[in-house]
Amino acid sequence: MVLKKTLSILATTTLAVGILAGCSGGQKNDTANNGGNGGGGGGSNVIKIATQTPLSGGSATLGESIKLGAQLALEEQQANFEKLGFKLELVPYDDQGDPKKGVANAQLIGADKQVFGVVGHLNSGVAIPSSEIYEKYSIPMVSPANTATDVTDRGLKTVNRICARDDFQGPAGAKFAVEKLGAKKIFIIQDKTAYGTGLAEAFKKGAEELGAQILGFEGITVGEKDFNGVLNQVLAKKPDLIYFGGLYTEGGLLIKQARDKGITVPIMGGDGLDSSTLVQIAGDAVKNTYMTSAAGLTTVTDAGKQFAEKYKQKFGKEIESYSAYGYDAMGVLLKGLENAIKANGNKLPTRQQVAEEVRKVQDYQGVVTKVSFDEKGDNKYAKIYIYKFDEAKYPAKLEDEVSKQ
Amino acid sequence: MKNWLHTIQQNKRLQAIIVGLYIVVTFFSLYLAQKSVVAFLLLLSSLLLLYFTTFSNRVKWLIGGVVMVVLLPLAASQGEAYQSYMEVATLVGIYIAMALGLNIVVGMAGLLDLGFVAFFALGAYTYGIFATGQANNFMPFGHYPLSGESFWVFIFIGCFVAALFGILLGVPVLRVKGDYLAIVTLGFGEIIRIIFNNLDKPVNITNGAMGLASVQPPRLFGIDFMYPSQFYYIVLVILITVIFAVRRLEFSKIGRAWKAVRENEIAAQAMGIHLVKTKLMAFAVGASFSGMMGVVFAAKQTFVDPTSFTLLESITILVMVILGGMGSVPGVILGAALVTILNLQVLTELTNWLNQLSLNGVINVPDALSPAKMQRFIFGVILILFALYRPQGLLPAKNPVFDEKELKDADKLVNAGVQKEVPQNVHLDS
C-alpha cells in the first residue's frame, strides 16, 4: 500500500517536475530578454509584434509565408526603431487553423504587455473570435489575408485588413466568369469551411445577378482525396464553368480529377488556391484554371522583384502569394507604431494610441498594395486580381485586375 | 525515503506546517512575480499536495476552496499575465468537468466512448443559437438574441439537452459491446459534427461552417461577463457542483451498479442490476456535465463553429482520463489539469522559446519539430505508455474498504432480532 502510494507520488512529482522544467524554459527566455537590454528598465523599451497564422496543419504553407514576410519587414525596420530607442522583436504564434487555439493564444498575446500589434490571421474562422480578444486589450491587428466580411463588419476598432473582402472578391470573380469567359451555367463546389462557404455564397450571388444559372451548390470535406462523387454530378449537369470555394489542397485534387474525368470546362477558384502547392498537386491538369486573388502578383513591379529576391536570399524559399501581404501588413503596423511613438514624444505609447494611429494610416505604399484604411478598417486600395494558369508553373499569368473605385 | 514519508503521514501537525508553508511561499512568489508560469503552476499544485495529506475531507475542501476562490485570483491579479492565467484556469475547469463526465462513462461503467465531444458541442450550440440572431430563422415566436441574463437558465437547459441526447444515443448504441461500442460512438461523434456543419440548408439552424459569431456575454445584476477572470468563477461553481455530484454518485447504489457492470456485465445482470437503465444513466450523467460546460464555452469564446469539436478533442479528453486513472475522481482531475496546461501553456511557451532561440541564431530547430505541433505525438506516447505500464493511471481509483469483522458483528445483531442502527464503518479515501 505504502509502496504503491510512494510510487504514485513519485510518478506525479516527476510529471509535475517535467512540466515545470518545460515552463522554466519559457521563463528563462523572459529573463534572457530582460538581461539582454542592459538589465535596467525591466525591458520597457522592447516592443514585440506577434504573428498568428497556422504554422502546422493543412494550410501551413500559406501561414508560414505570412510569418516569414512579416519577419522580413520587422528585421528591416529594426535599425530604424533602434534610433528611436526601441528594440523590435517578433513573436510568432501558431493558431493551427483552430479557433480555440487562436483565442487562447490571443489571451497570451494580450497578457504580454510588450506586444503592441498582431499580424494575422489566415483563416477568417480563427480571426473573428480572436479579434474579439484583441479588441478587449486594444491591440491593433492588421490582417494580410482574411477576406470574410464579418472580420471588419463587427465594427471593432482594432481590426484592419489590407486585402479585399469576399463580397468584393466573389462578385468580381463572377463578373469575370460571366462577361469575359461567357459562362452561363455554373456549378459551384465549396469546402464547408467558413472561408470556402463565404466566398462561394458571394460568388453565387454575383453570378445570379448577372443572369447566370447555378446548376448546383455542393460541399466537399476538407482532407478528402476522392472527389469523384461530386464530379459525377458535374458530369451529369454539364456546366460551362466550375467554381470552387476552398483551399489549394482540395482544389488541386479537384482540378486533377475533373480533368481526368474529361471535364474540360474552365475551373475558377478564389485566393485559397493561390499557392505553389496547387501546381504541385494538380500538375499539368492546372491548365485552364482561373483564380481570383486578393493578392497581387508581387513580381510585376521592381519593388516586388527586389522583395522576392530578398525573401529567397534570407529563407531559401520562393515567395508565396501572401508573403508580400505579410510583409506589407507588418509594414503598415510598424508605420502606425512609429507615428504613435513620435506623437508621444518618442516615449512608449499606449496600445490604444497605436491602434488609433494604425487605423489613421493613409496612402502607405507597400510592395504589392497601397494602403488606406476606411472607418471600418478595410483597405480602400484593395484590388482583386484575376489569374489564369496556362501551364504548370507558379505564379500564374495575370489576366485582369478590378479595383473598388 | 519511505520512513520519512511514513513519519509525515502519521503527523498531522507536520503536514499542516508543510502545506501552509508551501501555499504561503508559492502565493508570494506569484504575487511578486511579474509573469511567472512556474509560480502559477506551483500554486496550483498546492492542491495536489493537499490531496496527499491525511486531513479530514472537510478541512481539505475548506483549504482548497480558499486557495481556488481567494488566493489564486488574488495572487495572479498582480501580474500582467492575469487574464491569460485565468483563461488557462478556466479552460482547465471546463476540461476537468468534461473529463469527469467521460470518467463516469469509461472509468466507472466501462463503456469506451470516442465521440464524447459531441455533447460539448450540443451544449455550446444550444446557447450559441439562442444567444445570437440565429434563432430568428426558425423560431416562430420571440425575438433573438436573448439577453445575457438567460445564460444562467441555459446552463440547465444545456445540461438537460445533452443528457437527453445521451439517452437517445445510448438506446441504440447499448446493444453493442466493447470495441464495437467505441467505434459506434466515434461514428456518432463525427455524424453530429458533420450535421452541425451542414445544418444551414434547407433551414439555417446552425449557420453551417460560418459558425455563430458575437454570442451574448452572460449578465448578472447588470454586469457583463467578458473576461476570463469572471468566467473563472462561473466555471468554479459548476465544477464544485460536478465534483460533489460525482463523489455522491460514486458511492451510491447507481455508482456501485456502474462498477459492477464494468467488471462483468453478465454477472451484474445475474445479481439483478438492470443493465440498460444503468448504462443509460451513465451516458446521461456524463453527457450532462459536458453540456453545461459547452454553454459556458460558447459564452466565453463568443464564437461557436464545428471546428472546435473534432475527434482530436474527444481523444484529448480520453487521454486525460487514462493519464489520471480510470474511475478515479482525483486522478481524472489531475489528468485533465495536466493535459490542458500542457496543451495551452507548456507547448506554446516552449515553442516561443525555441523560436526566440532560432531567431537569435543560438540553435536552429526545424519547424517540423516545434512542440506545438507535437500534440498527437505526445498523446500517443501517453496512451501507449500508460496502457502498457500503468493502466490504473497516476492516482489509481480506490474502492472503499469495509471492515469484515464489524459487518459480521452487525449481521449477528440483526439476526438476533435486535433492531439497531448499524454503524457502517466505511473508510473513504478521497
Add this chain to the structure above:
Amino acid sequence: MINEVLHTLPQVLIDGLTLGAVYAIVALGYTMVYGILELINFAHGEIFMTGAFVGTAILLTFAGFGWLASMPALVALVLVLVVTSVVTGLLGMGIERVAYRPLRNAPKLITLITAIGVSFLLQDIVRFIAELKNGNYILTGPSLFSGQIGIKASSISSIFNDASVKSSFFIVLIVAVIMMVTLDFFVNKTKWGMAMRAVAQDRETAALMSVNVNKVIALTFFIGSALGGATGVLFAIQYGTIDPYIGFILGLKAFTAAVLGGIGNIRGAMFGGILLGVMEMFAAANLPVVSHGVLGAEYKDVFAFAILIIVLIFKPEGLFGKVSVEKV
C-alpha cells in the same frame, strides 16, 4: 430523376469499384487481426497511410535519380509494391510485438486505447519526417499511369452517359484482385493458413496441437499490414496526393466494410469493401438528386457511418459472419 441517376451510373460504378477495391484490401487487415485476436487494430489505417508515404518516397527517389523514365512503369510499380509491403509488414509486426502482445490478457479497453495511441504516434512521426524532408506534409508523387480510356457506355443503351477511366484504375483493380486471390488461397490451402484458422478458432487448443501461436499472430499482422501498405501505394498512384491524415477516415470506412461483410470473414471483407465503395460513390453522386438538394454530397460520410452503426446494432455478425454466443 431516375433518368438522371442512370445517366451517370457507368461512371459511378467505375469510381465506386476503385474506391471499393481500396476499402476491401484494407478491410482484410482488420478482419484478419480481429478474427485471430478479437481486437480492432485501430492503427491499421495508419499503416495504410505509412505505406502510401513509403511508396511515394521510393517513387520520388527513383524520379530524382532519373530511373523512372528508364524503366517500364509496371516494373517500377512491382518493385515499389514489394518493398513497401515488406516495410509495412515489418512495421505491423513490430507494433504487435511492442504494443499488443504484452496486453494479450488485459481488458479489451486497454488494448484499444493502446491502438489509438499507436495510430496517433504513427500520424505524427510520418508528418514529422515528411515535413522535415519536404517542408510540407502534403506529398504529391510522380504520376505513373495517367492514360485515359473512354468507355462508350452510350452504345449499350442511350440512357447511359459515356464514362472515362484512368489506366491506373485497371492497375488498382488487377493488383487488388491478385492480392485477394492469393490471400484466399494462402489462408484456405496452405499449412500456415490452416494454423491461422486454428488459432482464430481456439487459441489454447491450437497451442496444444503444437501450433506456435505467437508466430502465427505475428504472421497475421505481417500479412495484414503488408496488404494495407501495398494498398497505400495503390491509393497514392490513383489519387496522387497524400497527407498523414488519410489513414484515419479511410481506416474507419474499411472497418465498416469489414463489419458489413462479417468481421473475421475474409471473403466477406472483400465483398463488403466493394459494396461500400459503390454505395458511397452512389450516395455522393445522387443524394442531392434524390433528396432535391436537401442532402448534399457532403453527407456521404454520414451515410457510411450510418451503415456502420445500423449494421452493428441490428446485425453485428454482418452479411456473412457467424453469430457468436457470449459465455461467462
